[in-house]
Amino acid sequence: MSGLQLKNPVLRWIEYRLPIFSFLDHSLGSSYPSPRNLSYWWNFGSLAGIALVIMIVSGITLAMQYTPHVDYAFDSVQRIDRDVNFGWLIRDIHVNTSFFFFIVVYIHVFRGLYYGSYKAPRELLWMLGLVILILMMATAFMGYVLPWGQMSFWGATVITNFFTAIPIVGDSITTWLWGGPAVDNATLNRFFSLHYLFPFLIVGVVILHIWALHRFGSNNPLGIDTKGPQDSIPFHPYYTVKDLFGLGVFLTFLALVIFFFPDSMGEPENYIEANPLSTPAHIVPEWYFLPFYAILRAVTFDFLWIIDAKLGGVILMFGSIIILFFLPWLDRSPVRSSAFRPYHKWFFWILVLDCFVLGWVGANAPDAEFHGVPFVIIGQVATAYYFAHFLVILPLLGIFERPKPLPASISEPVLSGGGMAAGAAAKPMEKA
Amino acid sequence: MAETANPPHGGEGETRRDFLYLTAGFMSAVGAGIAVWPFLDSMNPSADVLALAEVEVDISPIAEGQAVTVMWQGKPIFIRHRTKGEIEAAEAADADAADMIDPETDEARVEKPEWLVMVGVCTHLGCVPKGQRAGDPRGEYGGWLCPCHGSHYDTSGRIRKGPAPKNLPVPPYVFLDDTTIKIG
Ligand code: HEM
Ligand code: FES
Numbered sequence: 167m168s169g170l171q172l173k174n175p176v177l178r179w180i181e182y183r184l185p186i187f188s189f190l191d192h193s194l195g196s197s198y199p200s201p202r203n204l205s206y207w208w209n210f211g212s213l214a215g216i217a218l219v220i221m222i223v224s225g226i227t228l229a230m231q232y233t234p235h236v237d238y239a240f241d242s243v244q245r246i247d248r249d250v251n252f253g254w255l256i257r258d259i260h261v262n263t264s265f266f267f268f269i270v271v272y273i274h275v276f277r278g279l280y281y282g283s284y285k286a287p288r289e290l291l292w293m294l295g296l297v298i299l300i301l302m303m304a305t306a307f308m309g310y311v312l313p314w315g316q317m318s319f320w321g322a323t324v325i326t327n328f329f330t331a332i333p334i335v336g337d338s339i340t341t342w343l344w345g346g347p348a349v350d351n352a353t354l355n356r357f358f359s360l361h362y363l364f365p366f367l368i369v370g371v372v373i374l375h376i377w378a379l380h381r382f383g384s385n386n387p388l389g390i391d392t393k394g395p396q397d398s399i400p401f402h403p404y405y406t407v408k409d410l411f412g413l414g415v416f417l418t419f420l421a422l423v424i425f426f427f428p429d430s431m432g433e434p435e436n437y438i439e440a441n442p443l444s445t446p447a448h449i450v451p452e453w454y455f456l457p458f459y460a461i462l463r464a465v466t467f468d469f470l471w472i473i474d475a476k477l478g479g480v481i482l483m484f485g486s487i488i489i490l491f492f493l494p495w496l497d498r499s500p501v502r503s504s505a506f507r508p509y510h511k512w513f514f515w516i517l518v519l520d521c522f523v524l525g526w527v528g529a530n531a532p533d534a535e536f537h538g539v540p541f542v543i544i545g546q547v548a549t550a551y552y553f554a555h556f557l558v559i560l561p562l563l564g565i566f567e568r569p570k571p572l573p574a575s576i577s578e579p580v581l582s583g584g585g586m587a588a589g590a591a592a593k594p595m596e597k598a
Numbered sequence: 599m600a601e602t603a604n605p606p607h608g609g610e611g612e613t614r615r616d617f618l619y620l621t622a623g624f625m626s627a628v629g630a631g632i633a634v635w636p637f638l639d640s641m642n643p644s645a646d647v648l649a650l651a652e653v654e655v656d657i658s659p660i661a662e663g664q665a666v667t668v669m670w671q672g673k674p675i676f677i678r679h680r681t682k683g684e685i686e687a688a689e690a691a692d693a694d695a696a697d698m699i700d701p702e703t704d705e706a707r708v709e710k711p712e713w714l715v716m717v718g719v720c721t722h723l724g725c726v727p728k729g730q731r732a733g734d735p736r737g738e739y740g741g742w743l744c745p746c747h748g749s750h751y752d753t754s755g756r757i758r759k760g761p762a763p764k765n766l767p768v769p770p771y772v773f774l775d776d777t778t779i780k781i782g
Contacts, residue, residue, distance in 0.1 A: 221670060320725070324746070327724040342638075346647045348672035348719075443667055443674050445725040447745055463747075466761065475723070475761060533748050 170197065176264050191402075193380060199398035200405055201386035207281075208384060208405075209412035211273035215372065215411060217267040222365050223513055224260040225309075232312065234358035236351045239314035240439040258428040264306055265431045266420055268454035279493075279515050282502030283385040289494040291378040296490055298371050304457070305364040308357040310452055316435030320449045322357075323349045328462065328483075331476035348442065389503025390572055397576040453579050456528030457521050458483050463532050464549040466542060482549065496556050498564025506570040512561055517555050523548045586590060610627065610700060652782035654774065657713065665730045672728055672779050675769060676719035676742075677779075685711045687740060688754035700765045704754040707768050715771050715779065716755045720744040722762035727751060742766070 170191040172178045189585045191197045197494040229252050233242040246253035275295070278284055283291035307325065311318045323385045326343050330445050347351030383392065392398050399405075423430060431453060435446050451459050465478035473481070489496075504511040573579050601687075632739075653670050653782040656745065657677060660666055688704040695701045708714055720727050728734040729742035729751075732746040737743030738759060739752035747758030772782040 273679070324723045327722075342641075343640050345641055345670055346643045350647075350672045352644070352647060442672065445745055449725070449746060474736070476763065498747060540730060 170195070179408065184461055189571035190589070193376070194406065195402045196400040198401040198535055199381075199392070199395070200384055200401045201576055202397060202399045203386050203388060203494050204384060204405065204408075205387050207273075207277040207329045207387070209409055210277060210410040213270045213412060213416050214267065215273055216416075217263055217270055218365065218368060218372065220263045221267060222369075224256050224263065225360050225362070225365065227256050227356075228260055229362060232358075234355050236314060236440070238323065239312060239354060241247050241315055245311040248360050251510075253397070255424070257467065258424045262311070262424050262428060263420065265452075265454070266416070266423075268306070270416070273441070274452070275299065276518060279517070280384055280504045280511075281387060281388050282497070282499075284494045284506070285497070285502050286494065288378070288385065291375060291381075292494060293491055294378060296373040296487065298347065298368055298375060300487060301364055301368050305361060305368070306452065306454070308361040308364070311354065312361060313436060314354065314440045315438040316438045316446050317442055317449070319349060319431045319440030319442065321451050322353065324449055326353075328476065331474065331480050333472065334362045334476070350442075351472055381487045385502060386576065387503060387505065388576055389506070389571060390500065390576065393575045396581065412542065415497070450529060453525070453529070453590075455524075456488060457524035458528070460524040460545045461486050461549045461552070464542065464545040465526075466546075467580065486552060489553065493556065493560075495542065498559045499567060499569065501569040507567060508558075508570065512564065513555065513559050517552070518553070520548050523551065547559075613713070613780055629717070652780060653776055654780045656778055658733075662712070667730050668781075670717075670769065674716070675728060675781055676718040676755070676766070677717045678714045678730075680712055684740070684753040691739075691752055691754070696764035699757045699763065700751075701758060702765055707754050707756075707765070709773060713779075714753075714755060715738060715768060715781070716766040717769050718742075718760055718766065720749055721747065721757065721764040721766065722747055722749050722760070 170188045171180075172181055176234065177187060188197070216349070221223050225592060228246060231246050233239055246257050248254070250256075262295060267326060278292060307321075311322045321382070326340060326349065329340045332339060341347065344350065345356060383398075386392075433450065448592070451454070462483040464477045465475050465482060467478075468474045479481070499507060499510065501507055504514055523544065527541050527548060530536075530541045532540075532542045532545070536544065611773040625677070651671060653668060653675075655666075655668055655677065657666075657679070660679045661682045662679050662685075663684075665676060667674045667676055669675070686703075688720065692705075692762045695703050704711075707716075718726055718730070723746060725744050725746035727744040727749070729736045729744035735743045737750035739750050741753045741755060743749070743763065744751075744760065747761050747763035750758050751762075751766055752758050754765075755768075769781050773780050774780050
């Protein structure tokens, strides 16, 4: 873990004028000490970064062939699939990597929830991650409009129509978003422009995210701080190798889907060109939005006088992400890792289940029924639970849950020869 | 009192400086706002989009009980040649108009009772309601049924059941003669 020694004189010449090599060494190299116990759940950050690069490279190449005009967009995407050399491959890469990107990011977020990575001193790191998530969703939403299929058009119409719910200015905001009286050419053009821009904003926020990460380093499965050199190992080669191995596994799955099931996660309706006169029987967003779509539609009643059902749905949908910004203060427990939180561990898994239930509800028509229970009721219960988890359960757990004793350090269970349950040396957790 | 630009003690000089900071800051904020406005406003509907604001429709081929859909400002416009029965049903429902989700009489929604002209965009989330074509479902009130979340509109296009908050809007239109209308 010594400083960087450059042998090559050219590199030394550059380093003297622009210390970029020591910067990299401190960021990803042998001079970046990391907790020695990181598990595979810590691979998903680097995977997300690589997915972002794949999206940008494939997207820029697609943009060279794509025409953002209502009369040509659908045909230009078909041309990419049929006539452009390897166009089918590049498009399948872009489309399927976007799905994997969301899977990876969702796992990354839930990893943070389980191991309490949002707690002090990593609150800003967590919040920057949420900003990335919001930007990603906006990017994907606008990207899905570009091929100008039926779902592109009607998804855009239904989602943007929610803005009409905002009191007084709602209609002007919606007209402004559309650039006309309906979703049309002006809308497609601006979505293309912003779809190109947003990934680079994401790159910017990712840099801040990593900067904040490196201030205190990674959290770890035990959730306790590193207490000295015996608790850490250099990032390179240990975690560069581990991340590369994870990348290999990731790319294997990605290639499997791209080459063998390229349309498995897409919506067949989107291979029909957009028709503003005919609404498809069942409008659904891409699967990664389904839980949010279920929350949006869960509100079927008016609150008070001012908030009608439509506005209530919009507020809860945005609220479901906004609430995560307050998580570091809603979860009062001083213990980070759920491994030492006997109740939180279970509530975490119930929350995961709840999100799957929401996704399942989002995929079904609201007036459909499941064994006689209307989906809208299931959606309302699941939505209420989602918010209760953060607003009621977490604050109460902070008071009533008695955490298990924490090990004294990361290396202690290993170096003292015992397993994790080296209880003798463990110091009992005192409640803060 | 102070004879130098930077009087040694706070007092009056401090407040004058604060005043300069505040006014300069405020004016810069106003200037920034004015500079941003053209960019935001450029995203509003442009002159050519607004210019497509009128269409003329020949309604002579539409037989009683039939309907056509035309595009106006990127939105479908429903033109329905209503039957006697449909007109009677709409007028009979006027008696309960006060209890409707969006109270309105049939008379207020038409120029001539036989012709119902409306924007065919569901006021819930913008889907196109079914009911224009012969085999379409027309909902519990015999008018239109939105497939997306089940809003039922009556033969006057008024919302009677479901999540939509408003009646199907009536666009501005005039009869140029007995067989031609101008929308917009
Ligand atoms: C955060 C990264 C990105 C995400 C999540 C994303 C997501 C998407 C999605 C979901 C689609 C619709 C796919 C379909 O069904 O065809 C799409 C299409 C498209 N994207 Fe991206 N994208 C990203 C980055 C980029 C970048 C950097 C560009 C460069 C300009 C780009 C250019 C395009 C183009 C031209 C299309 C339309 C062609 C097509 O539909 O395949 N994307 N994107
Ligand atoms: S859009 Fe018509 S009922 Fe929802």
